[in-house]
Amino acid sequence: MERTIRVLVAKPGLDGHDRGAKVIARALRDAGMEVIYTGLRQTPEQIVSAAVQEDVDVVAMSILSGAHNHLFPRVMELLKEKGVEDVLVIGGGVIPDDDIPGLKGAGIAAVFTPGSPTGDIIEFIKKNLKRKA
Amino acid sequence: MDDSAVSADRVRAGDARATARLISMIEREDPSRLAVLKALHAYGGKAHVVGITGPPGAGKSTLTDKLVGDLRGRGRKVAVIAVDPSSPFTGGAILGDRIRMQRHATDDGVYIRSLATRGHLGGLSRAASEAVRVLDAAGYDDVIIETVGVGQSEVDIVRIADTVVLVSVPGLGDDIQAIKAGVMEIGDVFCVNKADKDGAERVVREIRAMLETAVLNGAATRFTPLFEARSALRGDAGNAGGATEAVASRGPAEQGAFHHITAQATGHPNLEIPPVVKTVAETGEGIGPLVDEIKAHEAALAATGFLRSRREANLAWELGRGAAQRVLSELERDESRETLAELARSVLDRGIDYYDALDALEDAMKRTQRAATTA
Structure with a gap:
């Protein structure tokens, strides 16, 4: 049986806008994935804990507040602490190009900025899953 | 990993x-x-399995979140299985129940898992019963299952849960909704959520009236045998009628929280029906009393031996389903498909009738089974 891809869509930090995250959630759902949406204002601890309990293949985070350089790497750190190495982590939101190399260095597999076609995100996920499908 | x-x-x-x-x-x-x-x-068999069911938007997730909080306050470890529907077209799903429960995400005494129905009808996912057994064996004291938003006949939850909480809200329809068969019949504890809204009292009255009428009509309800057994334990006549002054003279604590004497049905001063609890999940109002009723129901089940018999009946049902599933997968095999096609042709050609074909199929399956066991 084909494995269903499970994705946690999360909004870390304090910004209160999840329109983009919801668009992504629906696009992933329509691509046949199971999307666990955790809502606004999540701490990295909450995100990692939910990712573990839900046994997701992917964590997709969206930030518009500018706190990405702190929050994204913190999520990676916590995942590592818990020994979770088989989860693909991607980010999106309002993120300056200059910050992207640093985030990738911290382990964020890809960063999708405003205007990214949802098809690209879906394809990226399908191609880069860390667990065999 | x-x-x-x-x-x-x-x-x-x-x-x-x-x-x-x-x-x-x-x-x-x-x-x-x-x-x-x-x-x-x-290691299983210890957890109290509680089902939360009701129509979409009734506040099941918010209620579940508050139940978890209350149960944690009572020192219990809690697991939640939250079920949402899969798309029948893409197989995808948005599992959003967790949004309301994320404050428990970092509490080690709480485990929350979202499941998509993956094509299973009945309000649950096929994985639900095995998942419950895992969480039970893992040592969670309470396992709460939140069903998908149900319509009128998704009643699978009664096959898994010890206690079913039926969540209702004001504004869903007229009083005929409360007397239809189906979902409304499966509650052990009834909850009217969003009780701060207009019409909440009416919903409470309608549910109570439905339950009272069922008792007065002598209907075989889900709660009838439990109430009778408990009356026997107490040594009074309960809903069977007759004087129950002994009961009325006891204090509420001795009667147990799970004892509701309605004043509505005249001439039946001691009529017993399941509890109907008003809550405002958003603010937490009524949550404590709701948990009390859920736990009192468990206590009543345990005291009467019904906990065991309910579980036995559910397991027997599940075993039957499991066996049927095995037969179905047996029929998926290539050889079986061939046999099926052959039989279908004979029926089409009027060689044998449908029922002879069924018998022939059964015989063929038994032969393969015997061959498999002797091999």
Whole structure:
């Protein structure tokens, strides 16, 4: 049986806008994935804990507040602490190009900025899953 | 983590990753899950399994979040299985129940898992019953199952839960909704949520009237045998009628919280019906009393021996379903398909009738079974 891809869509930090995250959630759902949406204002601890309990293949985070350089790497750190190495982590939101190399260095597999076609995100996920499908 | 790293020991030790992975293995019916499930078997049977069901938007998730909070306050470890529907077209799903429960995400005494129905009808996912057994064996004191938003006949939850909480809200329709058969019949505890809204009192009255009428009509309701057994334990006549002054003279504490004497039905001063609790989940109002009723129901089940008989009936049902599933997968095999096609042709050509074909099929399956056991 084909494995269903499970994705946690999360909004870390304090910004209160999840329109983009919801668009992504629906696009992933329509691509046949199971999307666990955790809502606004999540701490990295909450995100990692939910990712573990839900046994997701992917964590997709969206930030518009500018706190990405702190929050994204913190999520990676916590995942590592818990020994979770088989989860693909991607980010999106309002993120300056200059910050992207640093985030990738911290382990964020890809960063999708405003205007990214949802098809690209879906394809990226399908191609880069860390667990065999 | 590799699937092979999942073990009963890790699940028992409260390792959320192992538990989560095992539930994923259950969801995709991975045969390698069976060894772990078998090893966990000895530790099960202790958790109180509570079902939360009701129409979409009734506030089931918010209510579940508040129940978890209250139960944690009582020192209990709680697991939640929250079910949402899969798209019948793409197979995708948005599992959003968790949004309301994220404050418990970092509490080690709470495990929350979202499941998509993956084509299963009835309000649950096929993985639900095995997932419940895992969480039970993992040592959670309460396992709460939140069903999908149900319509009028998704009643699978009664096959899994010890106690079913039926959540209703004001504004869903007229009083005829409360007297239809189906979902409204399955509650052990009734909850009218959003009780701060107009019409809440009316919903309470309608539910109570429905329950009272069922008792007065002598209907075989879900709660009838339990109430009778409890009356016998107390040594009074209960709903069977007759004087029950002994009961009325006892204090509320002795009667147990799970004892509701309605004043509505004249001439039946001691008519007993399941509790109907008003809540405002958003603010937490009424949550304590609701948990009291849920726990009182469990106590009543345990005191009367119905906990065991209800579980026995549910297991028997599930075993039957499991066997049927095996037969179905047997019929999926190529050889079986050939036999089926051959029989279909004979029926079409008026060679044999439909029922002879069924008998022939049954015989053929028994022969393969015998061959398999003697081999």
